[in-house]
Amino acid sequence: MKNLRKLPIYLLAAGLFAFASCESDDPIQENEGEVITDVTLLFTELDNAGNPAGLTFSFDASDPEGIEVGGAPTVETVALEAGKTYRMQIEVRNSIENEDITEEILEEADEHQFFFLGSAFSGSSAPLTYVYDDESGELIGVRGIVTVAANPSFNNAQMRVVLRHDLDKNYPGADSPNFENFVQAGGETDLDITFPLVLN
């Protein structure tokens, strides 16, 4: 009984100890591993045989802060020549962490796919035609062939580039790079950028 009478005192002591020993950790900087800050479209002209002819040139879309509030992305205007065929490669980078996200996309090829939409690609009179030409043979869109119409019916089109993640690639229609209803294949959007297009 004597011990029990002192119980509240022991409890109080234990309680105070627990109070004192419980503090939050110091915050630690997080590496923003998932953020995409730069998307580069690399164009290389191809000859009739499909071999590279000429220099590679590129157009960027970048947002140094990723998806943080504040910064707005800068998107360059894509300039291509009518009647020519190009190999288009897409490079995706996280410049904050200096990471190449293109590699990750290729590693998870079964979960990722680019779609090419907007007035530049959609519709029968669209000035650009896109064909998947990925090294592995899968439909990803990291590498593809863009053909510019010889006599485009209009100029100043919009090139919309969408990267879908976690989609069902076997969904009917998803094999088309210009699949308008890509959301129906499930998954979510990782990139949705509209490049202005000027044809010379």
Add this chain to the structure above:
Amino acid sequence: MAISFLLILSIGLYFKANGQDCRLIIRGKVIHLENNESIPGAYVWIEEINNGTITDDSGNFQFRNLCPGEYTIKIQFLGHQEIIEKIILGSNSFNKTFRLQEEATDLGGVEVHGHRDAVQTTTAISALYGERLLEARGENLGESLKRIAGVTTFSTGNSIAKPVIHGLHSNRIMILNNGIRLEGQQWGAEHAPEIDPFLANEITVIKGAETVRFGPEAMGGVILVNPGEIPTGKNHQTDLYLVGGTNGRTGNLSISHASGFEKIAGLGYRVQGSVKRGGNVRSPEYFQGNTGMSEMNFSGALNYTSSKIGTELYYSFFNTELGILRDAHTGNLSDLEEIIENGRPFTNADFTYEINNPKQIVSHHLAKLKAHYHLNDRWKANLQYGFQLNQRQEYDRRRGDLNSRASLDLELFTNTLDLFVDHTHENALSGTWGINVIQQANSNVPGTGVTPLIPNYDMLNFGLYLMEKYSKGPLELEGGLRYDYRTVNTARYIGNELEEADLSYNNVTAFLGAYYQISPTVSFRSNLGSAWRPPNVNELFSQGLHHGAAAVEIGDADLQSEKSLKWVNSLEFEGKKTSGEITVYANQIQDYIYLNPTGETFVSLRGTFNVYEYLQANAFFWGFDFSGSYEINDAFQAYAKGSIIRARNTETDEFFPFIPSDRMDWGIMYRIGTESINHNFTLSNILVAQQKREPSFDLAPAPPAYALFNLAYRYQVPFQGNRLNLGLQVQNLFNTEYKEYMNRFRYFTADMGRNILLKINYQF
């Protein structure tokens, strides 16, 4: 002095009365059945004369000036079974000693006779226990509480349901797990209360502002999840529950065992555990992909009581893994708009128990130590200490190695300390004075690869309170006052910048309440209470994309505390065949914090997002809930309950989002059999109106009204000298496709379709 005077007076009256018609007296003494000690303050009522009294210090009472005839006497005392007795007064006066039996010693049955409220308060109070709780077994806490009028849920899919009391939820209500305020990450809409309803043998809802009693944030109401009493002596009880459901192919098992130690008088224990597993839930037309869940819980308690001292050691562990509907996780605004337009998930999922990302893994440890010491007959000193650790990990669909890492990983430690004294006095005054300390430390576990949604923080809350209650006969008056001081220190890196803030808040709250027993069948309660809630860290410091919700949320570090004043009135009627209750309330909230769509969008490489900001405005909530039942005859009983809530932003004169629409639930019960063997059938109909009071901005309009039918059958039978309950329930009988306004996933999917549940409960 007064007593002896009364005694002389009564004896005088007795002699004077003798032989005359209406001068008869009923006298009595009320004592404890267990130890023959007298019970002062017991409430005695005689129905026929509509009059009552309370017993004096020696447990005596008397009624004078009675005519010959038949009288019904009713004796009640806190924590004891009530006595109702018929007395026939002939030519002589009547005298008897009544022995009251303590309720705690009766652990035998499911049906609790003479129920005692978990908290003695003048506020409107409702509880779920006995048969009604038995029918709710297998449901999560939020779903179970929907059985109480005025309580709805704010849910995210089918497995995450937060209770809503009178239109308020999350940090504006409080949940107590066996007396300890549950401290999880309740700020998030998709954060369900971390508690296993199987540990409770009673769940109580207090519908008033109870900040004084329980501390800040108890603005809309309080939910008490209380386990049963622990037996002392050699009594023991084992409860086994088995629940199986067709929708989601859910299985649920819970076992609890409570016993006293024969060798050590006053010592007892209870252990309880439950497991639950479910797969993809099915809406009438399709499976909802990735909606499986698994849960594993445990609790244990050790109790020691003697005449001077009472101590309780309690521990509970809650652990869950929940899949989040895959299609509800959207990349940007156009994703979100597309799926809302589609009205159902794009993916055609099959049934599976597998849980993939997005998902949540949450565990919660709670330990409690409670002790009281009787300083003397009138004063009792109490100590309660609680330790909690909440761990929450949320996983999103991510690329590469990141997919196996949580994108939100929080660890929250909470210490709560209550030191208080209770006193009861012969002049019918009783009260509690105490201090309350809450200390909290929240840390983001590094390695998520995402800037944390909320910063690391330390919080210290110090509260001082006192409450006094005055009882006289059928009237109880109660008042209380509290002062709180809180400091919050936060720190977080955003990019390379270390952002720190030191904030402090303080507030005074008070309440005044009354309870009046108008007649033996009618009682009235009224309570006016103020409450406050300091802004939450997410409201202060959210900054950036809410992954999956396609929303950018911006906090405001200058937010003020919310202050509210709630007035609750409830009228209760308890007749022989009819019983009913109506609760009417008004709640004025100053500086109500809400997430407001700015109407702006934010453009990034990922697409466009809606921008929301935390704002404050004055709000006014009012409404009523009702519940009632009527016994048509021995076999049939009808019931109805419902609630109406109105909430307005009184500054902009707009409606708030996610306020429950008008609803009611009514049904008919048929019972056949005896007290020990019986069959119960219940057919019920739930009617939910469309929410026509919507804010001007919502991603999708409020879904239409719906009606659901449920069928329940329960068979109670003695089995080898013990009690066996078999139940069969069909929820959403006609497999109706509907969307509930209060479900955040109404944007993406219809609610759950038909579910057939088999429930077995065996007590031995």
